[in-house]
Amino acid sequence: MDIGFYHDAAGTRHAGGIAVYTQRMAAELSKRHDVTLYTGSGEIAPVLSDSDVTIVETPSFRDHPTRWLDPLNPLGAQNREKFLMTLWAARNDVIDHMNDHLDVLCTYQFLDDLLLSNLVDIPTLHTFHRASSVSPAAWVRDRLSQTDLLVANSDDTARQLTEAFDYDFEGIVYPGVDLDQFRPGVEPAFETDRPAILFVGRLVESKGIDDLLEGVAALDVDQEVHFVGRGDHDRIRQRATRLGIHDDVVCHGEVPHPDLPAYYAAADVFCLPSHTESFGLVNVEAMACGLPVVTTDLEGIKTYLSNGENGLLTQVGDPQDLTDKLTMLLESPALRSRLGEQARADVQDFSWTAQARHLERICRNGLETVTEIDRPSTVPARADTI
The missing domain is CATH 3.40.50.2000 (Glycogen Phosphorylase B;)
Structure with a gap:
């Protein structure tokens, strides 16, 4: 043809x-x-x-x-x-x-x-x-x-x-997703001594940015949250300051798509708390990299992610539920490893x-x-x- x-x-x-x-x-x-x-x-x-x-x-x-x-x-x-x-x-x-x-x-x-x-x-x-x-x-x-x-x-x-x-x-x-490009073992884009939560996407309200910041602010564990994408970075920093987590937030700006695997490789948990999403490709990219995912229980996302099997689902617009799910992963390396390995296996059909x-x-x-x-x-x- x-x-x-x-x-x-x-x-x-x-x-x-x-x-x-x-x-x-x-x-x-x-x-x-x-x-x-x-x-x-x-x-x-x-x-x-x-x-x-x-x-x-x-x-x-x-x-x-x-x-x-x-x-x-x-x-x-x-x-x-x-x-x-x-x-x-x-x-x-x-x-x-x-x-x-x-x-x-x-x-x-x-x-x-x-x-x-x-x-x-x-x-x-x-x-x-x-x-x-x-x-x-x-x-x-x-x-x-x-x-x-x-x-x-x-x-x-x-x-x-x-x-x-x-x-x-x-x-x-x-x-x-390109399974050869998005895979475990890539050289990380950044290093930190603390657990790192990663968000990739447009920095807009519908992506659940405020929910993520509130959810992170309520965590009892020490961590960093890294934002990759274009949008109003000053608003994120101001919101983080009001929540008392300014030193825990890092904004990397927009990153060319071929460079994203290095950011997934540097993180411990990926989080996309969107309020609306027809599919959520960044979730699949993170899963292909063997990174455990916390995301919202939208129908498009449930096409590939099952709660407790290859990732964790939270209710839309619920920062406390987000805090609970992030805590589960940050406190359990074994759970992160199990979900990440299963996620990588389950996204093969989405090449x-x-x-x-x-x-x-x-x-x-x-x-x-x-x-x-x-x-x-x-x-x-x-x-x-x-």
Whole structure:
């Protein structure tokens, strides 16, 4: 098959969660198929430069003059960039390249799906990474998208969207993990004489940052908590100061994805106390590194984590429950070892290779059922610039 992937930032080194998902799927499938990634210009991620993926770059529109309209734009800066990228692609023969070279085009964000499914003359496959069933974007996509094949990144995402929109999903393709990269025995990124609790992710309220700080403040054992990710580090330090744990908190900032195994290797416990999570890939990465995980009992997370078997689950928004579970692990090296070993064994089914095989089957089966595509001609006239 000739498979295309489309994402504005999937080619770059400093890619976020959905972008990492896109680039890893593209790299894996390029081992067996002709794969093209359409992405914005930037420093190409090693996983792509070391693969057989063909990269078709568009300009980056991050600093485009229209950025001054972002405060008035209800869709936000990223969707402005996506719209301009797709407009450029339509005007500069990139859409024609898709029609001429691909059997199927895969998208991962709502505006990409909405625009491209109406522009290309080939089947499109869209993967949902969250169940935004009540958002205006979800309703607009539902009304106007011409996508042929739907996939979800977790059973819970599929369930919620099916209830909201009566969607018929082709299958589930979970986020994956590179088991060779994320493994025990990696050289640690930092050293400490105290037990280390690690958080990786965006430093936002929905990730349970305040719950984690409160839970750590109530611990009777001596420890450090390390934060890796982008966000308001000053707010975390101020909150830690008010809780009396300022000296116990370390903020490392944003770390390139290939460097994360070293941070997992340096920690004793991983904690992701999210209030909402469709899957929680960082949990799986920590488990692959043999690190015991404390996280919340959300449906997407329970896809791979069973309380007391390969990790510990806490109630959402309950700092005291978090304190109790962290205490269990920090006071018992044997429990940490048992949960970590079982976690590493249980995430084997979530390798990128295994998940790419699922997507491959979905594409192949879906192409057998999709009827001939007849899209209206909506491509703007060609232009060299926007």
